[in-house]
Amino acid sequence: MAGKLEMRECYGQALVEAGRENERIVLLEADLRKSTMGELFRQEFPERLFEVGIAEQNMIGMAAGFALTGWIAVASSFAVFASGRAFEQIRQSVALPRLNVKIGGSSAGLTDTGDGATHQSIADLAIMRALPNMTVLSPADGIEMKGAVKAMLEVDGPVYIRVGRIAAPTLYDEDYKFELGKIVVMRPGKDVTLAATGTMVHVALEAAELLAKDGIDARVLNVHTIKPLDEEAILAAARETAGIVTVEEHNIIGGLGSAVAEVVSAAGGGPVVRVGVEDVFGQSANSYEELLAAYGLTPANVRAKAQSLLQRA
Amino acid sequence: MSSQELIQDLKERARQLRRDVVEMVYRAQSGHLGGSLSAAEIVAALYFHQMRIDPQNPQDPNRDRFIPSKGHAAPILYAALAARGFFPREDLWTLRQVGSHLQGHPDMRKTPGVDMTSGSLGQGFAAGLGMALAGKLNGQDYQVYCLLGDGELNEGEIWETAMAAVHFKAHNLIPIVDFNKVQLDGPVSEIMPIEPLRAKWEAFNWHVLEIDGHDMNQVVEALAEARRLDRCVVIIAHTVKGKGVSFMENRHQWHGQPPNEEQYRRAMEELGGGQE
Structure with missing residues (x-):
């Protein structure tokens, strides 16, 4: 326990670990992978990383397309863009058809401190929660982030996960078992x-x-x-x-x-x-x-x- | 079947699809006629000739896919799926009724043979790109056909996808623009002009096949050509909104309006005899 862990790094590391165990995971990024830490996944699985450029709407649609053919598609962006810019794509092309797409909302909450209101997400939980078929996760520390990422990949359906841009105080031991849906x-x-x-x-x-x-x-x-x-x-x-x-x-x-x-x-x-x-x-x-x-x-x-x-x- | 017989057969299929579309929308008293009628030859050529599909195995992983990104053309898709035996033809008359599997816009979770839920314009093309790239990653050789509306090309997301598809060499993704020149509020040239359309796609590094979308020979040839070429190919099909029913042709009022009884009778007369 004690100490701090970078939430984003734990997100990226968890995706890499999952990628090693499961060859059917692809990651899509919209020119923010060095911030979301999707970069870690690219380094190990370049053929399974799709950098779509600054085009979140297309990214979510592409993720849906991958999910339609049996892939687990993870798409990351800043929480404010993922839940805002691409909201309608998530609604129509992911939640409604209940596709196996996971959305990583990075720099969530106020954690993009310097960039200000444009980059801070204060409505993403509300937006995502209101969509039928959507699971919404918001882990408390780095250990839980890893467990939550693992758990979300096991869900057969859409999941939104909130990822802060901070080193969060560690609350759990390494052997903590994340149980989705259980307080x-x-x-x-x-x-x-x-x-x-x-x-x-x-x-x-x-x-x-x-x-x-x-x-x-x-x-x-x-x-x-x-x-x-x-x-x-x-x-x-x-x-x-x-x-x-x-x-x-x-x-x-x-x-x-x-x-x-x-x-x-x-x-x-x-x-x-x-x-x-x-x-x-x-x-x-x-x-x-x-x-x-x-x-x-x-x-x-x-x-x-x-x-x-x-x-x- | 000789190629001439094939063309004759497909023309007849297109005519039957049009009849079913008018019948469906008349019975439902709701639905989009104009943009379904303009795509009849394209959809007939895909479902009765070009696409590798098996109604007995609608989820075959190796099947070709079709996404009407202009999801309001659902009636023409449903007519084709029923004609291919994905579900009974009688189901067509339940369009837009509570509990029906035939929603106003295509729903992959409800209708057998529907490859992707669509209806919010601009989105189906992106999902098609994901499907196409997944196919490449899987080592599969299926094709993904996307029917795009000309009004739909107003959506920015279409051009995000157009840019990305070329970058990712998604040669198995084939968009077909149903260029019927009319969108909901009026002529495309007045509402939001998209010309020069060929130059736009070429500027995005697409190879353009420009055809008369009601000339079955041209439709069949373009689909074959698009599949053969090892590059990103878009088919721009010049069509007529409401094609086949004189008083609906080129009129934006028929984008989403159902016919009354008299209009229905006239339309069916113009479309010729049905099969019973």
């Missing part, structure tokens, strides 16, 4: 629940430490699979604790917070408080930490939201 209880607790996704899981864990000092026993959930959502674990948290604080590097509209609120309200309700980007676009910053602080994606803010939820309850 991981990172820390048991009975007072309040912090449900986080992606690299916000470690923010939630730090918030839980702070809350512990306040005498509050917080449960921390790692929601690595946004869809299909592990409703059982969400409802257990709603039942067994005073309420749920969701934490995501995403707009509070449409992502994890919305998904959790949908499940809880359908089951009769209970407090859900959403921590995330509050329906504004991102901006450039010198450091990722600065940007997270600007949008309240910090342990201190999560702690404050948890406290106010408990006061209401």
